[in-house]
Amino acid sequence: MNRKTLVKRTRAKQRRLSADDRRSEFVTKATELFAEEGFGCGTRALARRLGVTQPLLYRYFPSKDDLIKEVYRKVYLEPLEIGWEKLLSDRSRPLRVRLQEFYEVYTDAIFNRKWLRIYLYSGLKGLDINRWYVGMVKDKILTRILRECRHEAGLATQSRPSAAELELAWVFHGGIFYYGVRKYIYEAPVLEDKAQMISDALDLFLAGFERMAESATDRRRAPIKIVG
Amino acid sequence: MNRKTLVKRTRAKQRRLSADDRRSEFVTKATELFAEEGFGCGTRALARRLGVTQPLLYRYFPSKDDLIKEVYRKVYLEPLEIGWEKLLSDRSRPLRVRLQEFYEVYTDAIFNRKWLRIYLYSGLKGLDINRWYVGMVKDKILTRILRECRHEAGLATQSRPSAAELELAWVFHGGIFYYGVRKYIYEAPVLEDKAQMISDALDLFLAGFERMAESATDRRRAPIKIVG
DNA sequence: ATCTCCGGTGATCGCTCGATAAACTGAGCG
């Protein structure tokens, strides 16, 4: 299985790579190109970037769609292999610290041009994998965060968060996410200190949750008094 | 200029519309189709939806790109003709009420499949009109909101908000925006009561701004005590 | 040295795209 990767380099172009190396190289470069140009980008441009001819792609992938699916799998799943559960649920550390560290790690993973662009493209296409990701964020991140917040506030740990709580967490999460979109998609000027942005957003969220928790008995939202 | 719009309807298909009517009909339908299928959608599909033949498009628009530009203009500018400045800056009404009403009106205008999809497509394409829009949000909405908040909190009204303040407002704004993306792009289940979502987000933001205003003298962020 | 296998290439097919040119049609007007 582990073939020789030593290839004669005297020729103008490297040739005769092993099948596994070629395949993974294709996926990597395809990810970069599709992130940049969108999935409408042609197979010839992809081949040109790889330094090979276009029909060679079809020796490794039955169709362009199959290549795209592989790109999705790589982009979505690869950066998500970090132990998020432990990061969020380790109650030996203060919640504020856990949340701060989690969002710094999480945004380190997804705040780049490649990930965000492919994510948005797949969202606009309405692909299943996008809905799967949204559901994953809800179940593995937001629900977990809310459970920890409820525990910290001394509230009963219910299995599933209320719709209003969840929406609050989504607005918070979306606000942070939008920072990445502004920076890497819109290329708009943003506050450079990402950690401070996260910290400020956390202040907002935790203060809001605290307020919501205080008036937990009456179900209707009580508007806070305005500043000043 | 105002030509007869009465057209012989006895034929299978309506024909011979006036030039102005045709043109605006083209832009309207093109907007719908491009929002649905993306700008990669062909001119033949567009013509089919309009019930005319494809070359007819080129009598009204020099190229597909020109048609697309017109679509952008219509989509971006049309819903933005509401008097936002007055809504935000009318100090005879409480700030909380102004903000709530503004965001309800604003999201009524942009939270629909058509607007959001075209906005995201243009963002991914890196078009100038997208950066213009982001700058408009910053100058006409966020800066104005921050000015009103500073005034309400009795702080000095400076010409331009600080970077940290602006980022706070962006996170808040982005959180609300992401609600629309989740609902109309991802088609994920969301809290149906949009007004309550806005109200909750406003609670978060105003509480956060209040806290930031309290510690206005020392520049470094002071993390709040965690809940519970 | 020769054979064989397979990574890699050149040529090409069928299709769709945006765009153009030429032919057609019918309402308005003398």
Added chain:
DNA sequence: CGCTCAGTTTATCGAGCGATCACCGGAGAT
């Protein structure tokens, strides 16, 4: 009625797309 011309269609072009084919040639086995 017959002329005119703007509005509309038919036919077609050249380019680029995804995909397929026959073929080439070097590395490893014999």
